[in-house]
Structure formats: C-alpha cells, structure tokens
C-alpha cells in the first residue's frame with residue numbers, strides 16, 4: 001500500500017489534514033510508541049501526520065491560576081521544569097522515572113495521553129491535578145476533564161478529526177512534602193510499570209490514583225481514620241488488576257495494598 005507522510009508546520013494545516021483523513025490519519029509526535037507498534041506490525045497506518053515541527057504545541061506556560069503544557073512538549077522538558085517540580089511534584093516524579101533519557105527527550109506528554117495505556121506514567125498524576133485535556137479540530141476547541149477522557153485501554157473520547165492540543169493543570173499545591181508518584185516495575189529500571197500510585201495527603205483526607213491495575217484510572221479520596229479492613233475494602237472496590245507477562249493480578253493487588261498502607265498510616 002502507498003503510504004502518505006505529512007510533516008505539518010502549523011496548527012491550521014494539522015487540523016485541516018486530520019479533518020480530511022480522519023481515522024486513517026495517524027498522528028506521530030515523538031514516535032517512541034507508534035514506531036515500535038509499526039515495527040511489530042501491530043498497526044499499518046495509511047497516512048502518518050508528523051507534528052514534531054509544530055512549535056504551537058510545545059512548551060509550558062504559567063498563567064495566574066493554571067499551567068498549560070502543550071501536547072508536543074517533550075517529557076524531559078517537563079522533568080527539567082522548576083515550575084512543575086515545585087507545584088506539581090507527582091508529575092515531575094512520574095516523568096523522572098520514565099524509560100531512558102533518550103526516550104524522555106523524544107517522547108511527549110501528548111503521546112503518553114494519546115496512547116491511553118493504563119500504565120501511562122503521566123496519567124495518574126494528571127488525575128490528582130484535576131487536569132483538563134484541550135482538544136482541537138476544524139470545528140473548534142473543547143475541554144474535557146482527564147477523569148472523563150479515557151474510555152478503556154487505547155480508547156478515549158477523542159473524535160477522529162480531533163487532536164490533543166494541550167493539558168491544563170490546576171491544583172498547584174502538590175509539593176514534595178504532601179504528594180508523590182511511586183512506580184513499581186520489573187528489575188529493569190526502564191520498564192513499564194506493574195503498578196503505580198499517585199497520591200496527595202493533607203490533614204483531612206488522602207487522594208490516590210492508581211496506574212496499571214484497572215482498565216481506566218480512578219481518583220479516590222479517603223478520609224482519615226479508616227481501619228485496616230475498611231482501607232482494604234475501599235482499595236479493592238477500585239482496582240481490577242489482570243495477569244499479563246509482567247505480573248500476576250494477585251501480585252499487582254498486593255503491591256497497591258502495600259503502597260497505599262504505607263502512605264495512609
């Protein structure tokens with residue numbers, strides 16, 4: 001099959017081309033995920049739309065009450081941002097622990113969200129921050145809460161003519177003292193997580209978002225004073241881990257229980 005490769009350099013062109021090709025037009029940003037899937041014959045896109053040169057989708061901008069991250073911003077730019085490290089610590093920790101420096105240099109936050117993997121490391125921290133995902137199409141712009149965006153592994157509410165433009169972060173009180181992101185992987189430090197937890201704690205309650213243990217990530221809020229048994233019941237109602245090549249469901253469940261207990265008590 002003849003393939004079409006388009007290198008877009010402005011947003012208007014991107015929206016026009018995505019509108020024209022719809023489902024057939026696959027966006028490639030850093031390419032760290034999509035190239036692997038193409039090499040493994042998991043996908044064979046007819047039209048590849050590269051957004052690598054699209055400056056409008058790159059960068060981190062601070063506004064009065066929020067921070068905007070362009071979807072094409074590389075993971076290492078996020079890792080090296082003092083603004084992110086000081087105000088959105090779980091996101092910094094998640095990115096810091098992802099893959100290798102080379103991969104963080106190429107991979108983008110938009111690609112991590114676009115993958116819609118329950119193991120995507122940036123996703124649980126975005127739940128804690130009540131992040132908004134900004135989608136663009138030729139028809140206009142819409143904003144979706146991250147809690148509404150994912151519909152299952154590899155599935156989102158994005159229409160075929162839409163692209164992820166940016167991510168808006170709120171809740172800028174997530175510091176090294178009150179929050180974090182813990183990832184448990186295989187021995188290889190570059191590995192995708194077996195289970196992970198993003199958390200925030202203050203005097204009244206604790207918030208958790210778990211990765212890799214359910215098809216869709218949930219945000220849960222637990223008040224202080226739960227017994228060991230009540231805590232276990234709460235956790236179990238939110239996770240549905242599966243067996244795969246990386247771990248058994250029992251192991252995943254135990255990892256989450258241990259992590260939450262450590263943070264809660």
Ligand SMILES: Cc1cc2nc3c(=O)[nH]c(=O)nc-3n(C[C@H](O)[C@H](O)[C@H](O)COP(=O)(O)OP(=O)(O)OC[C@H]3O[C@@H](n4cnc5c(N)ncnc54)[C@H](O)[C@@H]3O)c2cc1C
Nearest residue numbers: 029030031032033034099107108110111112114120121164
């Ligand atoms: C060796 C290796 C290790 C890895 N380790 C980790 C890890 O530790 N943690 C982790 O979470 N991930 C990991 N990954 C997965 C991947 O690197 C990340 O998900 C990365 O953030 C993807 O970004 P990208 O820009 O390269 O995405 P791409 O490969 O370019 O795209 C990924 C998907 O998102 C879509 N997409 C990209 N940008 C947009 C946009 N603006 N609008 C709409 N759709 C878009 C693409 O169409 C595609 O479906 C790893 C991958 C490899 C190969």
